[in-house]
Amino acid sequence: MKNAISFIFLLASVSLHAQNKTDATLKSILLDQLKTTHNKQEWFVLANQALDGLTAEQAMWRQDTSQHSIGQLTNHLIFWDNEELAEFNGEKPVAFNGNNDETFATFDKSSWATTVKNLDDVLTKWEKAIENADEAKLQSWYSIIAHISTHNAYHIGQILYIRKLQGSWNPAKGVK
Numbered sequence: 001m002k003n004a005i006s007f008i009f010l011l012a013s014v015s016l017h018a019q020n021k022t023d024a025t026l027k028s029i030l031l032d033q034l035k036t037t038h039n040k041q042e043w044f045v046l047a048n049q050a051l052d053g054l055t056a057e058q059a060m061w062r063q064d065t066s067q068h069s070i071g072q073l074t075n076h077l078i079f080w081d082n083e084e085l086a087e088f089n090g091e092k093p094v095a096f097n098g099n100n101d102e103t104f105a106t107f108d109k110s111s112w113a114t115t116v117k118n119l120d121d122v123l124t125k126w127e128k129a130i131e132n133a134d135e136a137k138l139q140s141w142y143s144i145i146a147h148i149s150t151h152n153a154y155h156i157g158q159i160l161y162i163r164k165l166q167g168s169w170n171p172a173k174g175v176k
Contacts, residue, residue: 056112
């Protein structure tokens with residue numbers, strides 16, 4: 001009898017949980033993927049967290065000349081996120097000669113705050129574009145949008161690694 005009551009209680013709990021949970025849609029999945037690298041804390045350190053408190057000097061630091069700086073990685077993300085967003089919105093992307101090395105643009109100390117803001121802005125624009133897109137548009141773009149999220153997470157990981165190398169990462173922000 002005890003087992004039967006426990007089973008009924010468990011079944012009722014599962015049923016109530018299933019009724020309260022909304023079904024995932026392509027839009028909700030793509031938004032979730034983008035937000036978890038931008039402004040929704042889950043598995044990853046967010047882009048905003050990864051750059052928070054970083055000085056221009058720290059953003060310019062490179063372990064050696066064969067490595068990118070945090071600032072260069074950030075510019076690379078901005079470039080590609082903007083490039084794909086322009087296409088998604090039916091706009092003409094900026095002229096690009098195909099040399100990916102040029103997307104890792106350098107910057108000067110006075111432009112670092114603007115660079116950080118530009119990354120936040122393009123990630124916010126992507127989220128709004130997906131929120132406003134219809135299902136047909138998302139069906140034709142889902143693979144590219146998913147790759148954008150993966151690309152962002154990859155380079156944010158590099159940013160954290162560089163911050164750890166230079167001793168500028170606070171492990172209380174998410175990664176020990």
